[in-house]
Amino acid sequence: MNSLASKKLSDKLAKKRRLALVYFVLLVFFLGLASRLVYVMIFDTKKLRQVAASQWTSKDTLNAKRGNILDRNGNNLAVSADVYRVDFDLTSLRTTLKDKKIDSDKFASDLSSILSLKEEDVHKALNRTLDNDLPASWAPLKRRVEKPEADKVKALKIFGILVTSDTKRFYPSNNFISHVIGHIDDDGKGVSGVESQYDKELAGEKGQLVYTRDSASNQLFFEDSRYTKPVDGKNVILTIDGVVQKYAEDAADKALKENNAKGVSIMIMNPKNGEVLAMVSKPDYNPNAPRQGAKNNDELFNMWKNRPVTNLFEPGSIFKVITAAAAMEYDTSKEDDKFICNGNSKISNRIINCWELGGHGTENFVDILRNSCNVGFMEVGKKLGKENLNTFIKKMGFGEKTGIDLPGEEKGIVLNPSKMNDVDLATESFGQSISVTQVQYMAAFNAIANGGTWIKPHIMKNIARYDDGGKLVIDKSYSDFNKKQILDTHLTQTLRGYMEKVVSKGVGSNAFIKELNIGGKTGTAQKAENGIYKDKKYISSFAGLAPYEDPKITLIVTVDEPDESKYYAGQTAAPVAKELFNNIFNYLAINPKILN
Incomplete structure (x- = not known):
């Protein structure tokens, strides 16, 4: 009996211990759960609210x-x-x-x-x-x-x-x-x-x-x-005027076809305020299908290039206007100075030809510009010297971006005077051994047109919006003109008179319109690839202003690689400029507000 009672007592105690263990485990579990709940309520509230909110809220952009x-x-x-x-x-x-x-x-x-x-x-x-x-x-x-x-x-x-x-x-x-x-x-x-x-x-x-x-x-x-x-x-x-742009687009298409050219670029500007009235780059593309017609990325980005802003070219004889301005400012050449052109000039044992192989004979300063005489301008450059010429070139904005409000602008290439030899000086004087963009050239050319002030070219006129009543509100007008007086007013007036003779009596005669008094300069530059000038590959340009006494309009026409049978700028670019000046001034007669 004692043994049986002892066994019952032992079983009872064992049950109590098991029950106590169960209670203990449950207590620990509930304490842990309570602790977790307390932690969540106190420390995880923000996070859990965010999770919950993400489940019942939606955000639509x-x-x-x-x-x-x-x-x-x-x-x-x-x-x-x-x-x-x-x-x-x-x-x-x-x-x-x-x-x-x-x-x-x-x-x-x-x-x-x-x-x-x-x-x-x-x-x-x-x-x-x-x-x-x-x-x-x-x-x-x-x-x-x-x-x-x-x-x-x-x-x-x-x-x-x-x-x-x-x-x-x-x-x-x-x-x-x-x-x-x-x-x-x-x-x-x-x-x-x-x-x-x-x-x-x-x-x-x-x-x-x-x-x-x-x-x-x-x-x-x-x-x-x-x-x-x-x-x-x-x-x-x-700042673009749609009518002027249409004139430029049609003229560029025509020049591209008639000259069997690789490309045509045109800019038309108001020289008094730097506004671009038209800018054309042919061939072009359709922005509604911007990838159409390109076989690879190289072709694609080339197709999208805005050549007046991004493409560098050696300007050739249109740069003689800049060299002439430098000679006039430094007083190293005067109007009655005599120059003799026999068709070429020997510079450091190298023979450099004039475009007129038979020579222009005896000329004065105005004649060498009118005739676009390479030999005469090599002499002008020699008188100026490397330092003076390049100081003036820099002052006119070459070798630096203009800051036009369009992407992809190049700054051009201007040689360091310390690294130039006599041949570099000679060729730079008539527009080779230097690379520019159309935008860059036009900013400098406009300073000659407007009396000596360099003005930043720009394409934006206003930033605007419509108010609740449907009325157009101007929020911002272009104001970053960065004006700088860089030339003497009398000098520019005299130089414009010389340029008028280029058109009325010289190499730019194919741009002549009697009533408009156009001044300008032609330029035909041999193209260089990898530092080597290529036979039968040229860039032909005409830069002009009208009327020369007080220019209202400036423009530049560049024909890239025209047909080798007719590649001089007087044959290719000047007639395009003539057509444009005629159309624009007829338009101005009935709508002068485009210059406001």
């Missing part, structure tokens, strides 16, 4: 409408149309396809048919994964979808397909002024031209809609939502 680009007369050159984009909420879409037993192949077929996509593109988006190979929760499908197609996608009523607002950039005139305007990429960001230069102003500011949603991701309209309205981009009004 609202795109701003990109501003328009207009010419100075208010004509639209680039506009934004309201379109749509289609994306996948993959988490919801997978569930929908499964619950509704929709075959993925049929889904891809239906959607690709509506959106003009390949079925494989829809499958690719549907099966999108993250970098760690886990399924993605979102995938883009197509941007810039027109309303009829967007409505058809909505009519499918498949939860998980997102159709939201988007914008499409449209260039109404296709290739017209394409290099100046530029274009945007698939994300709506400016890639080139004004679209890139003024991207911030054009793009505006994106808005946001934050709202509460249910378990099916539908918006709960009775709950509070936060709406930040997108701010539409501002409009950029250019």
Whole structure:
């Protein structure tokens, strides 16, 4: 009996110990749980609120409408149309396809048919994964979808397909002024031209809609939502005059064809304020299809180049105007100085020819400019010396960017006087051994035209927007002129008179129009490739101003690699300038406000 009682007592104690252990474990568990709850409530509150909020709230980005680009007369050159984009909420879409037993192949077929996509593109988006190979929760499908197609996608009523607002950039005139305007990429960001230069102003500011949603991701309209309205981009009004631009575009197309040339570039400006009235680069491209016609990236970027801003060239004899101005400023050559041209000159054991191989005979300072005599200008350069000539060249802005408000500007190449030899000095004097851009040359040429003031060339006239009443409000006008008086007014007046003789009695006679008093200079430069001048490859240019007494208009025409049978600038570029001056001044007679 004692043994049995002892066993019962032992079992009872064992049960108590097990029960105590269970109570202890439960106590520890509940204490741990309580501690965790206390920790979560005190320390993890912010994080958990964010997680919870992310589950019942949604944030939608609202795109701003990109501003328009207009010419100075208010004509639209680039506009934004309201379109749509289609994306996948993959988490919801997978569930929908499964619950509704929709075959993925049929889904891809239906959607690709509506959106003009390949079925494989829809499958690719549907099966999108993250970098760690886990399924993605979102995938883009197509941007810039027109309303009829967007409505058809909505009519499918498949939860998980997102159709939201988007914008499409449209260039109404296709290739017209394409290099100046530029274009945007698939994300709506400016890639080139004004679209890139003024991207911030054009793009505006994106808005946001934050709202509460249910378990099916539908918006709960009775709950509070936060709406930040997108701010539409501002409009950029250019200095370009559409009519003058059309004259330049037509003239460039004609010159390109008639001269069987590689390219033609034209700039037309108001010399008194630095406004670019027209800028043309041919061949051009269509910004509505900016990649069309290019086989590779090299061809693509070459096609997008705005040559007046980006392309360097040896100016040839149009640079004699600059050399003449330097000689007049330093008083190293005078109007009645005598120069003798026998067709060539020997410089450091090298024979350098004049374009007139038979020679020009005896000339004065005005004659060597009128006749574009290389021999005469080599003598002018020798009298000036390397230091004086290059100091003047730098003062005129060569070797530095002008700062024009267009991307991709080159600064040109000017030799260091300490590294120049006598041959370099001779050739630089008549416009070789130096590389410039059209924009750079025109900034210097305008200083001669306007009485001696260097003014920064520019393409933007105003930044504007429409107020709530539809009234155009100017927020900003161009003001960064960087004006510098670099030449004596009397000197420029005299030099313009010399240039008038170039057109009325000299090598620029093919640009002559009696009533307009045009002054100008032709230039035919042999092209260099890898430091070697190439036979039968030339760049022909004409720079002009009118009327020479008080110029209202300046222009430059450059024909790249014209047909070798007719390559002199007097034959190729001067006739183009004549046509342009005639058209522009007829236009000015009825619409003088373009110079305001």
